[in-house]
Amino acid sequence: MPAINVNPTRQELTRLKGRLKTSIRGHKLLKDKRDELMKQFMDVVRENRALRAKVEAALIRAHGSFTVASAVMSSEMLEQSLLYPKQSVELDMTFQNVMSVNVPVYQFKTKSDDAGEIYPYGFATTSGELDDAVDALSGIFQDMLRLAQIEKTSQLLAEEIEKTRRRVNALEYVKIPQMQEAIKYISMKLDENERSSTIRLMKVKDMLLKEAIEEKREEDARAVEAFGGRLDDPESI
Template sequence: MARLNVNPTRMVLTSLKKRLKVAVKGHKMLKDKRDELMKQFLELARENKSLREQVESYLNNVYSNFVIASAVMSTEVLEEALMYPKQGVAIDVKNKNVMSVDVPVFDFKTTTDDASNIYPYGFANTSAELDNAIENQFKIFPELLKLAAVEKEVQLLAAEIEKTRRRVNALEYVMIPQFQETIKYIQMKLDENERGNQTRLMKVKDMMLKEIIEEKQANTNAALDEYSQNH
């Protein structure tokens, strides 16, 4: 792992140790977040599968009834019966926060006070299959909205999991090893400089001691010479 290109000083070493501490803490938090996101993602995936199967079952029923209704009714009567819908809906979209991810929540309100008032035609000229198709469409609408919300939440959580995974890997395999390698390098350089300084100090000390000894020896010799001359 390549180390960072920095000056090997104690100030840089202190800064890198702080950054390493923050990176390790951030790595743990992101891993916990990733694991929790995965747990919620798997739960939503199972819910999504169940909802989709339920919705598809309802839709197959609706399509079957429409096919039968179109077979037993003339095209003109069928089109006239469905030309002017009696019921409408207004979709309300809100958001909820799931692990710092904003996911949609869908709700709806019918345009009339009586939500069950869904048949835009009289029953004299229409078939029971058309009634069943309209009724099943009305029943399935809330589940369709719920399925849409769950599928969108699954997509958003999947994107957030991938983004979190990349951050975890970047910290685990790039940033933290770089900090550790750089700290090790700086510490080694500082220790090497300290040993060099100690060696130089010892040499200076030895030179000073040698000078002192030589000076004392010279003074002693001078004193001996003077004593010899006087006696």
């Protein structure tokens, strides 16, 4: 018996063959999608690794500059220098379709194009190390935003790869074998019914032939009997 309940009819057989054909085609498409997703994922992972190393190195340099600035300046002066920023940033998020996966795309723009607007303080009362730290953070902001975008993309691609892999495995190891087994079962049942019908027809034919032969014999016997009776009757000659 197959794993799924089916009616052994020709209509069900035709329906299952159509589903099997569609499932095989879908299985191939899903495998191609999984392979392409893996390729895209590996490219994103390589970019993520390189960009993370760059961001971490830049953050270490910026942190070192802030450490030197905090050693040269007092904590109150450092806090007051960075309390009121002059530059503002607007962040926009759109989506890009990558193999049916909507991944985010981050873009930002500053209110002013003046590079000096990143320093919210006067240069007379601050140290040069603070300028270096602020400049380092300003330069690494775009890479940090790109890193966040890539890490979110890699997460979404990994989830889609896992879902696609499960669908491929479900079709390859469960659905397609079940349908093939059901088709084989229905075909065997139909062949068995056809053989049974053929045997019944042959038996009926033999019975009809036997009855015809018996009837022929009875007619011959009656004819012989009637002809023999006329031979015994002189008047019939």
